[in-house]
Amino acid sequence: MAEPHGVLVVGETPSLGRSIADLLESENVPTRYVFDLEAEAPLASLGKRYAVIVAACSGYFCATARRWMRGEMPGTKLVVVGSRDPILGSTPEVRQVDLPLRASGFMGTVREMLQPRSTGAMVVRGTS
DSSP: OOOOOEEEEEESSHHHHHHHHHHHHHTTOOEEEESSGGGGOOGGGHHHHEEEEEEEOOSSOOHHHHHHHTTSSTTOEEEEEEOOOGGGGGOTTOOEEESSOOHHHHHHHHHHHHSTTOOOEEEEEOOO
C-alpha cells in the first residue's frame, strides 16, 4: 500500500482552520478541511488516508488532540495550531510554537512530517 500523503485539517476554530487549509492548498499540499473530526469516521483508518492531522483550535481544550493522544488515530502525525490546552505540554512528542503563525516555518514542519519516516506531534500555541 502507498504511503498516505494528505493533510486533514480539523477546524475546531473554523476561521483558523480555513486559513490553514488555504495556506496548505496554496502550497500544493493535498488537503481536506472538515469542521468536525467525525466527518472522517472511522478514525482508526485515518492513517491510511492522511499522513498528518492539523487541529486548528485556539481555545483551552483541543478535542482532536486529546483523541489523538488516546490513540484513536493510529498511524497519523499531529500538528495543533493555536491551542492552549494544558495537557499538550505534558506530551513528549509535542513541540510548542506561539502564534502568529509563520507560514514558512509551519510549511516546513508539515512538509517534514509528510515524509514517511517523520514521527511526532507539534503544537503551535497562540496568545489571545
